Amino acid sequence: MPPEPVIDVAGLVKHYHASDGTVVRAVNGVSFTVEAGEMVGLLGANGAGKTTTLRMLATLLKPTSGTARVAGCDIRDDPVGVRRRLGYVSATTGVADRLSAREIFASFGRLHGLPDETLPDRVATLLEQLDLTGCADRPAGRLSSGQRQRVSLGRALVHDPPALVLDEPTNALDVIGARDLLDLLARLRAEGHAILLSTHRLHEIENRCDRFVIIHDGSVVATGTRESLVADWIPGRDGELEEVFFAAIRTGAAHSELQP
Amino acid sequence: MTPRGQPSSLVAALAIARRDLLEFVRDRRTLVITLLLPMATYPILALATALGLRTATQEIDARTAPAPIRVGLSGPDAALFAALVQRTLETTPRNERTGWPADVALADVSKADAESLLDRGAIDLWIVTQPGLLAALQAQQTVPIRARVSARQPANVTLREQFLAFMRTLGRDVTRGRVTAAGLPTTLLEPLDVAFEGDPAGGPPPMEHNVVSTLAGGMLVLLTVLTLTGAFYPAIDAIAGEKERGTIETLLIAPCRISDIVLGKFLGVLAITLATLVANVMSIAATAAVAVRYLPQGVVAALPEGALAQASIATIVAFCGMAAVAAATCLAVTTASKSGKEAQNTLTPVILLVSAVAGSALLPGVRTGPLFAAIPFAGQVVVARSALGTGAEEPSGGLVLALAVAVSLLSSLAVTWLLLQLTALTLADEDVLFRGPDVAGTPLHRPARRRRPNAVQALLPLVAGFAGLWYSQGLVPNDLRWAIPVQQVLAVLVPLALVGWWQRVDLRETFSWRWPAVGGADRAARSASVMLGAVLLGGGLFLLGAAALLAWQGGTTSAEARQLSSRLVALIQDQPRWLAWALIALVPAVCEELLFRGWVLAGFVGHARTRQRLWTAIVVQAAAFALFHLLPERMPQTFLLGLVLGVLVALTGSLWPAIACHLAHNSMPIVILAFAGDMPDLAEAIETGASSAAMLPQSIIVAAAAAVAIGSGLVAIGVRPWNRLMEHPR
Known part of the structure; x- marks a missing residue:
């Protein structure tokens, strides 16, 4: 029997009630998996449902229906178990300006129940791993945006979770910062973490993710490796992922317009 | 672990x-x-x-501190009067000089100069002694002493009081002289000697x-x-x-x-x-x-020992x-x-x-x-x-x-x-948690057109209304002919109109403007049944409320409540009946129903119409309605009326039955006073603000209970199927 995927999303649905009483269907039955040691890119335009999907995965939102499992824990039945096994960095994640990286890591370590004896070592290891040792005691408000994003990542990694979920992690970063971060994620993948990251900056992750999930209007319209996607959506051409993306969401849009 | x-x-x-x-x-x-x-x-x-x-x-001390008084003396026995004053000044012990001036300085003045001396402030008082002063004193008569003050610089209260205190002592000295002259003991003048005992060392706490x-x-x-x-x-x-x-x-x-x-x-x-x-x-x-x-x-x-800790x-x-x-x-x-x-x-x-x-x-x-x-x-x-x-x-x-x-x-x-x-x-x-930043000030922003206000917006006219209720008291005269309409306009209609216009809600939806009964060929008949039922409910509830108020509170109504009752009765008796009815029943029924059972109820029910929200909304609007009536003793009755009116709107989906019920409720005092001759107890209860009549006649209570029961039945017949608001969400 093959090992269970670390992240297993099964038919997630999320509907909202807007303030005018109408129902917004943000996510309409999304399913995909992420294995250990695998990096999967969740692609979609703004408003496609990426962030809502990731928030449900991180137990911040309750699904209207469907579910997901993280390292064997169900997001509906055992949200605390999911949080123990998941590192999550949202698109809007900031850092506490008046605390240093060391203090931030230590406080989240305590929240995750790391014992006081091993906590300083774990924090020191993380600081070194994320190249933050030189500014470990500086208030985070005085760090560069790249350093701040690494602090965010370190905060999500402090309990060494098997699954890592990142929502548009390179958004606020320049080219160098983005590359450094993605290199770091590649190292984490090599260490066996299952990584799911959403982005709409396709060129950055084109050659870094093992697989891609493309969603449009709350539904998955395509999924596979870069090669299989190119073969399926733009056969006979060696195009970029961006072309695949446009081909897929055009079909998705046509499909959703046909729906009653 | x-x-x-x-x-x-x-x-x-x-x-x-x-x-x-x-x-x-x-x-x-x-x-x-x-x-x-x-x-x-x-x-x-x-x-x-x-x-x-x-x-x-210091200012208070300065004003009340003993000050010297300069007295100008004229007249034949001025020297004798001066001698009496001097004797009292010299012989009175310090502890008996309570309230005295600091000093009494005497000066002989001629009658010609006295006025100008007074006006210039050179003397504070001018006394012209009557001839035969000594004889009058010895003859045991009451001697008139007239102290003139300046019309331009009248002596202040403190000076007058201190002069009087001194003159009382002088009078006592004269009395003592008379008693001694009559060969009687001076203890005759002091039958009691009162003192406090057991005082703490510091004496009583000071007034300050x-x-x-x-x-x-x-x-x-x-x-x-x-x-x-x-x-x-x-x-x-x-x-x-x-x-x-x-x-x-x-x-x-x-x-x-x-x-x-x-x-x-x-x-x-x-x-x-x-x-x-x-x-x-x-x-x-x-x-x-x-x-x-x-x-x-x-x-x-100082606090007592240990009390401070x-x-x-x-x-x-x-x-x-x-x-x-x-x-x-x-x-x-x-x-x-x-x-x-x-x-x-x-x-x-x-x-x-x-x-x-x-x-x-x-x-x-x-x-x-x-x-x-x-x-x-x-x-x-x-x-x-x-x-x-x-x-x-x-x-x-x-x-x-x-x-x-x-x-x-x-x-x-x-x-x-x-x-x-x-x-x-x-x-x-x-x-x-995940609402957009643009939603932060929604209640204060002019939103897109939609069906109903939300809970925060429901509160806005209430807050403005309470302010209006307060300010309208200062703006209008005590005359109820003006006070009622101005208060209703300022506290209810203006806030409601402004907020309603600003929030761009669907007026028909928010204020439930529709037939009380829907569907079927007998819609008109069932609507009439609901309206008649609402009228009976309103009238019956007023009488039951009055009976309950009498039974529970008897004669212990507040002065404000009695005053309001008597003003309402005066309005009903002094004005044409149609005007009194319009002021007491029609205007409040329409205005208050629009606000409470219209806007506030719709706002608290909101879009996500669940049974729990509906009941919360009914209770909240009833509480606000009760608070709006300001007088604490009327609050339980108005709260219950608010609940009934809220349920009426929830059942029928229409504001009309609530207006009819409220109208009937408020019309009852006028109806009763019109037939006051037949029901003296009730008339008295209303006229006196429920002060002396202990109970209403039983026949009236029974009739009121019957009206409530029949009214409820008529409403129930009209609104079938039940819970229209719940089952037909709009």
């Missing part, structure tokens, strides 16, 4: 509190508010108060004790407000600040429950609030020690409870906010409201007793005043004080727990 990665609730809460505290103390605003503000506030206030008090008492009690009360309210201010910034920082910085999600995905996060946040805010309280108390103690030197003599009355402990314990409520209140209020600025905007009016509640503990009507100690934000002031003693009441100690402290603490714990539950609910609410 908890497994790795799953800290216990307390460990998680403490980890969050520790992290928050680190952040708070690195925020300079917090330090300023916590330490510098109290350190500066109390000395400044104390110095200003002490100096002001000293100036005021009230001033210190008032100052202490003000200080307690200030302490409440400043302690609350200590929670202000940390609470804003704790949740709204985390949202603004984008760090709240990192906490929400920590492996602990929402309640642990809220507890951690609360503990962090509470620590700062308590530190603020301690800084304030220390500043008060130090300031009081210094301020005593600046206060005028006799103003400070006991009072201080009780006060501080009660204030610690208040600090917990303050921290929880600030958290609960700011949790829904998306940014620090938004949280500040929300919290500022709350601080004002809390100050008002704390200040209400100083009202003369509020007794210092254990039950009052349960009121949040006022209880700790009640406990402190009970411990320190007010001007009117002695300090309580021992069991009474312990009970008050216990009640205050228990109430604080309960309120804190409730507020933390509310905070956790709000924090976990997905709509609140």
Whole structure:
């Protein structure tokens, strides 16, 4: 029997009630998996449902229906178990300006129940791993945006979770910062973490993710490796992922317009 | 033992509190508010108060202090009168000179000069002695002494009183002379010798004790407000600040429950609030020690031995409870906010409201007793005043004080727990957590057209309405012909029209303008049945309400209620009947139904129409309706009427039956007074504001109950199927 995927999303649905009483269907039955040691890119335009999907995965939102499992824990039945096994960095994640990286890591370590004896070592290891040792005691408000994003990542990694979920992690970063971060994620993948990251900056992750999930209007319209996607959506051409993306969401849009 | 990665609730809460505290103390605003503000506030206030008090008492002393009086004497027996005065001045012992002037200087003046001397202020009084003064005194007659004052510079009250006090002593001396001359003992004049015994060393507390009690009360309210201010910034920082910085999600995905996060946040805010309280108390103690030197003599009355320590402990314990409520209140209020600025905007009016509640503990009507100690934000002031003693009441100690402290603490714990539950609910609410920043000021922005207002918008005309209710009292004359329409327009129609126009809601939907019954060929007949039922309900409810009021309250209505009743009766009797009916029944029925059963009910029901929301909305609008009627004794009746009217709208989906019911209810006094001859008891009850009639005739109560029953039946027949609002969501 093959090992269970670390992240297993099964038919997630999320509907909202807007303030005018109408129902917004943000996510309409999304399913995909992420294995250990695998990096999967969740692609979609703004408003496609990426962030809502990731928030449900991180137990911040309750699904209207469907579910997901993280390292064997169900997001509906055992949200605390999911949080123990998941590192999550949202698109809007900031850092506490008046605390240093060391203090931030230590406080989240305590929240995750790391014992006081091993906590300083774990924090020191993380600081070194994320190249933050030189500014470990500086208030985070005085760090560069790249350093701040690494602090965010370190905060999500402090309990060494098997699954890592990142929502548009390179958004606020320049080219160098983005590359450094993605290199770091590649190292984490090599260490066996299952990584799911959403982005709409396709060129950055084109050659870094093992697989891609493309969603449009709350539904998955395509999924596979870069090669299989190119073969399926733009056969006979060696195009970029961006072309695949446009081909897929055009079909998705046509499909959703046909729906009653 | 908890497994790795799953800290216990307390460990998680403490980890969050520790992290928050680190952040708070690195925020300079917090330090300023916590330490510098109290350190500066109390000395400044104390110095200003002490100096002001000293100036005021000095002025009072100067005005009442014994002053010399210059008396001009003319007339044949001026020298004799002067001799009498001189003798009294010389022989009266010091302790019998109470109320005297400092000195009485006499001068002979000619009648020609006297007027000008008076006018120039050279003399204060001018006395022309009558001829035969000595003979008159010896003949045991009453001798008239006429002291003239200047028309230009009339002698002040103090001078007159002091002169009279001196002349009474002089009169007593003359009497003593007469008694002695008659060979009688002088003890004849003093049959009683009264003195107080067992007085403490210092004698009775000076009259100015009230001033210190008032100052202490003000200080307690200030302490409440400043302690609350200590929670202000940390609470804003704790949740709204985390949202603004984008760090709240990192906490929400920590492996602990929402309640642990809220507890951690609360503990962090509470620590700062308590530190603020301690800084304030220390500043008060130090300031009081210094301020005593600046206060005028006799103003400070010492508490009995040991009472100060006991009072201080009780006060501080009660204030610690208040600090917990303050921290929880600030958290609960700011949790829904998306940014620090938004949280500040929300919290500022709350601080004002809390100050008002704390200040209400100083009202003369509020007794210092254990039950009052349960009121949040006022209880700790009640406990402190009970411990320190007010001007009117002695300090309580021992069991009474312990009970008050216990009640205050228990109430604080309960309120804190409730507020933390509310905070956790709000924090976990997905709509609140992930709403866009543009939604922050929705109630204040002009939104797109939609069907109904929301709960916050439902409150807007109520707040404006209460203000309108207050101001309209000042704007209109006492005449009810003007007062009623102006009040209805200012307190109900204008706020409603402005907010309604601004919020662009669907008027038909919001105000339920439709037939009371739907569907079927018999729609008109069923609608008529509902309307008739509503009228019977309204009339019956008025009579049952009046009967209940009489049975429960008998003759103990307030002066305000009696005054209102008599003014209404006068209006009904003096004005044409149609005008009285329009003013008392028609205008209020239409205006108040539009506001309460229209706007407020629709707003609280909102779009997500569940049974729970519907009932909450009915209760909330009924409570607001009751509060709107201001008089406490009318509130239970108006609350019940509000409930019935709310249920009518919920059942029929139409405002018309509610208007009809309200109209019938308010028309009853006019109907009764029209037939007053047949029902003297009822007429008397209405005319006197339910003061003397003990009970209504049983026949009327039975008829009223029957009207309510039949009315309910008619409504039920008309609205089938039931729960139209629930089953046909629009």
